[in-house]
Amino acid sequence: MNRDASWAALQRHETEPLDLLVIGGGIAGAGVALEAARCGARVALVEARDFAGGTSSKSSKLVHGGLRYLAQGRIGLTRESVRERKALLRDMPGLVTPLRFLLPVRHGDRKGRRILGLGLALYDFFAGRRTREWHAPAAVLAQVPQLQEQDLAGAWSYLDAQTDDARLVLRVLAEARLHGALTLNHVCADSLVEAEGQVQGACLRDAASGQTLVVQARVVVNATGAWADRLRQGLGQSPQLRPLRGSHLVFEAWRLPVAQALAFFHPKDGRPVFALPWEGRTLLGTTDLDHHEPLDREPGINAAEFDYLMQAARAAFPSLDLGLEDVVSTFSGVRPVLDSGDQREPSKEAREHLILAERGLLTVSGGKLTTFRASAVQALRRVQARVPALQRLRSDAPLLRAPGIASLHAVRELPEALRERLLARYGDATATLLAEAQPGELQDIPHAACCMAELRYACRHESVLHLDDLLLRRSRTGLLLRDGGTALLHKLRPVVQETLGWNDERWDDECHRYRERVLRSYGIPAEWRP
Structure with missing residues (x-):
């Protein structure tokens, strides 16, 4: 389902309530959306910026038990993390x-x-x-x-x-969609809707079109990471992060x-x-x-x-x-870390996740990349009484479906490294990616850990609205190549303009915006530049 179709589907829930509206498209929100959709709940997820646009694409890329948390005496967190690491290694090979x-x-x-x-x-x-x-x-x-x-x-x-943290989020979101979830990036939750003292929905705005709508939901999940206190303070709650x-x-x-x-x-x-x-x-x-x-x-x-x-x-x-x-x-x-309130050193703050149910708003924040599923399941158990489908909630189901016969057949003659990468990142969509690839597009872009066929597929199927969506999160080109990979833009231009329909003016605007972003947030600090 493309982005316009997803927005149209979301409009139906102006009068027909969703079971869950998840606000936030990082790993916490993606995990909640997947586990709820897997149960058969009606789920929509919206993200104000891009999927994995916050901390979830800027982590240390580690799926770990947290040895230093053990040194701090947080044995429960370490035990949970090690268990979840084992499950992720089992269910997401290659990713x-x-x-x-x-x-x-x-x-x-x-x-x-x-x-x-x-x-x-x-x-x-x-x-x-x-x-x-x-x-x-x-x-x-x-x-x-x-x-x-x-x-x-x-x-x-x-x-x-x-792992590749951004691709992990995208794969979890893709799995949620297979179970019926709607997912939209660049859609802001401008405010919460309350009735009888309870949150019952949100006012949403599409940043691309400017369209707005009010969506009703039995449960609204606040999975906005470092921004979580902003939504909570709209209900008069004190900051926790x-x-x-x-x-x-x-x-x-x-x-x-x-x-x-x-x-x-x-x-x-x-x-x-x-x-x-x-x-x-x-x-x-x-x-x-x-x-x-x-x-x-x-x-x-x-x-x-x-x-x-x-x-x-x-x-x-x-x-x-x-x-x-x-x-x-x-x-x-x-990082959205729980605030102890005692002004301790940042490294000594707890890394456990925060789960709060406040006047119908369920907040899931803090925690670690590794434990995203455990925190999602724990949070959803808090609202099982309000969403009957969540009675089917399980914490031991395989995270991802295995690729189907078509995808396994399509990759059989590819080099091993490419075959493993595509199946890990795209699962059963690998067959579509390969069918749409143009001659020569399966050759790896030097040092970019991707090929042009992956960028073409992302433009067509992964809700790319801006150039940084493509180069910083759908691929990691912007991190792996100097100057954010801007030397590749001339080769990328025909692919992007063809698949996204950008005219020359839009292309030039996006390139200017991307270069500024790379210089400001992904480059060498100004004081260190020659």
Whole structure:
């Protein structure tokens, strides 16, 4: 169903109530929409910006149990995370993939071999299998010869997982649509509709057309992430969230080569930092600080954060002499973290999810990418009495349907890496993608982790309204290529204009808008530019 048809279908619910109206198209909202639609509930999801346009495309790309949460004594959160990681690895092969971590231990560290080993033993216990292994210094340096050798006592290795966070959201939304959910991006919930002291719907506005409508729903779900308090305050509720920014650097892999993820401690404050391989690049992060900028302005790394991460990289890998020219891109996300109210350090705030039922508004926020399904199921159980279909709610059903025979047949002669990537990202839609591909479009775009056929498919079938939707979330071209991949725009132009119907003026406007966005939020801070 295309976007216009989805809007027309949504108009029917001006008089006929939905079971659930989900506001927010990140991983939290997508998870709620899928689990509710799977039960047979009538569900619509709207997102004010783009699907995964907030934190859900700007995470650290990790599907992990949260070893540092275990160190903080949050055993329940770690147990739940490890269980959910196991399920995602099982149900989303190729989209969620195993990732081995190496954790160096140095003489004089506050948490030495013994303490870390005990924590990893508990980590493995929750996972039901042993993955930890101790490596002597010589073995560590054989694996990571560029690592700082001074005071190295050895390293622990253990298993976690990683993903393409934006594609994860898109795949969950696609599955929700297969179960009958409506999903629309660039549709704002301007206000909530109340009757008899209860929320019973929302006033929606399509940012593309300017059209408005009032949708009725038995339950309205607030899954707007860092914006969740904004809707809640419209009901007179007090804020519960503390927006925290996490920023990352993306390096050329040949300049910062890591065959596995490497966790280490920042020399300045002892915070954990990691470098990990991701889509042919090396990702380094993350910061954790209060975000005081307006939430409606897309976040970007500041000069102090950039300097902080460069210090970490140079301290851990002194022989590489890393510099500004080795950074391909940057990105920053704002995490909706529960506010303890005691002004503690950002890294010490709890990462559990927030579930609140207030006057008919169900808020689902906070938490971790890894536990999106668990939080969705817990939230929906709070409103089972109001939506009878949710009595069929299950927490153990496979997350995704397996690709059908047509898609499996269509990919049989493709190279293995391409075959796995397409099936993981598009599932049963892979057959359509391949049928629409033009000659030569299945060749990978160098360093972009996608091909032109995927961009063509996204334009036709994945609700692309703007160029950044396509290059920053449907693909990760804007992160993986310098200058947001703008060198590819001349090749992309005929595909986009053909599939989206943009005239030359619209194309030029979109290119200008995209370049400004990349420079402001995905590039080097102005203070560091030559």
